Amino acid sequence: MDIGSKLKALRIARNLTQEELADRAELSKGFISQLERNLTSPSIATLTDILQCLGTNLKDFFDDGPEEPVVFHSSDYFEKIDHELSNTIEWIIPNAQKNVMEPIRITLEPSGSTYPDNPHEGEEFGYVLSGSITLHIGSHSHKVKKGESFYFKPDQKHYLTNTGKTVATVIWVTSPPSF
Numbered sequence: 544m545d546i547g548s549k550l551k552a553l554r555i556a557r558n559l560t561q562e563e564l565a566d567r568a569e570l571s572k573g574f575i576s577q578l579e580r581n582l583t584s585p586s587i588a589t590l591t592d593i594l595q596c597l598g599t600n601l602k603d604f605f606d607d608g609p610e611e612p613v614v615f616h617s618s619d620y621f622e623k624i625d626h627e628l629s630n631t632i633e634w635i636i637p638n639a640q641k642n643v644m645e646p647i648r649i650t651l652e653p654s655g656s657t658y659p660d661n662p663h664e665g666e667e668f669g670y671v672l673s674g675s676i677t678l679h680i681g682s683h684s685h686k687v688k689k690g691e692s693f694y695f696k697p698d699q700k701h702y703l704t705n706t707g708k709t710v711a712t713v714i715w716v717t718s719p720p721s722f
Contacts, residue, residue, distance in 0.1 A: 544605070544607070545581065546578070546581065546584070546585075546590075547578055547579045547580055547581035547582075548579070548581075549604065550578055550579055550593065550597075551579040553594075553597045553599065553604075554575075554579075554597060557597055557598065559597075561576055561579070564593070564597070567596040568589075568592050568596045569592075570589070570593070575593075578593075590604075612637075615635065615636055615637065619635075619637050620634060620635050620637075620648075621633070621634040621637065622634075625658075628655060628656050628657065628658060629651065629652035629653075629654060629655030629656070629705075630649060630650065630651050630652070630655045630657055631649070631650040632648075632649055632657075633647060633648040633649075633650075634647055635647060635648050635714075639720055640720040641720075642720065643718055643719065644716050644717065644718035644719070644720070645716065645717045645718070645719075645720030645721070646714060646715070646716045647714075647715050647716075647717075648672075648712065648713070648714055648715075649703065649712070649713045649715055650711070650712050651674070651676060651703060651704070651705035651710065651711045651712075651713070652705065652710055653705055653707060653708055653709065653710070654704075654705065654706070655704070655705045655711075656702060656703060656704040656705070657702045657703045657704075658702065659679075659700050659701070659702040660697065660701050660702060660721065661700055662698050662699055662700060663697050663721055664697075664719070665696075665717060665718050665719050665721070666694070666695075666696055666697070666717075666718050667693075667694065667695050667696075667701070667716070667717055667718075668692065668694045668715070668716045669687070669693045669694075669703075669714065669715040669716070670692040670714045671687050671688060671689050671690065671691055671692070671711065671712070671713050672712040672713065672714060673689055673709075673710065673711060673712045674689060674705060674707050674709045674710055674711025674712065675687065675689060675705075675706075675707050675711060676703045676704065676705050676706075676707075676711045676713060677703065677704045677705075678693050678695075678701070678703055679700075679701060679702050679703070679704065680695055680697075680699050680700075680701045681700060681701070697717075697721075703715075
C-alpha cells in the first residue's frame with residue numbers, strides 16, 4: 544500500500560494544505576511532505592493522530608476491501624416469472640436477503656396474484672407504481688391504487704391480487720426478508 548499517496552489524497556479531499564495538516568497534527572510541514580512522498584514512515588501513534596485530523600481511523604484507512612455497491616441497475620436484478628399466478632417478481636437489490644429489508648418489484652397481469660404468504664415476524668410496505676391491486680390480509684381486503692401505499696405487520700396470511708383490466712406494478716419491501 545502506498546501510504547504517502549493515500550494520505551495526500553485524503554488531505555487534498557479535506558481541502559487542507561500540508562502546513563494546515565501539520566499544524567493540526569502538531570508535526571512539521573517537512574515531515575508531512577516526506578510522508579506523502581514515502582521518504583519516511585510514521586509510527587502507529589503518529590499515523591493515528593494524522594488520520595484523526597483527516598477524519599478517519601486506521602481501520603478505514605487500511606481497508607482495501609471492495610466498496611459495497613449503492614446503486615443498482617436492471618442488469619443487476621434477478622427475475623422470476625410465475626406463469627401460473629400471472630406475476631413477475633424482480634429482486635431489485637442483489638442478495639437483499641442478507642439485509643434488514645428486502646425490496647422487490649412485482650408486476651401482476653390482470654387476474655394475477657402473488658403466492659399467499661403465511662404469518663411471520665416483521666413488517667411489510669408497498670407502493671403501487673401502476674394499476675391497482677387488492678391487498679388481502681387474513682379475512683380483510685384493501686384496494687390500493689396507483690400512487691398509494693400500504694403498510695402492515697404480517698401476522699396473518701397475506702397476498703396481492705390484480706382485479707383490474709391493466710397490468711399493476713408494486714414495490715414491496717419486507718423486513719426481515721422473506722421472499
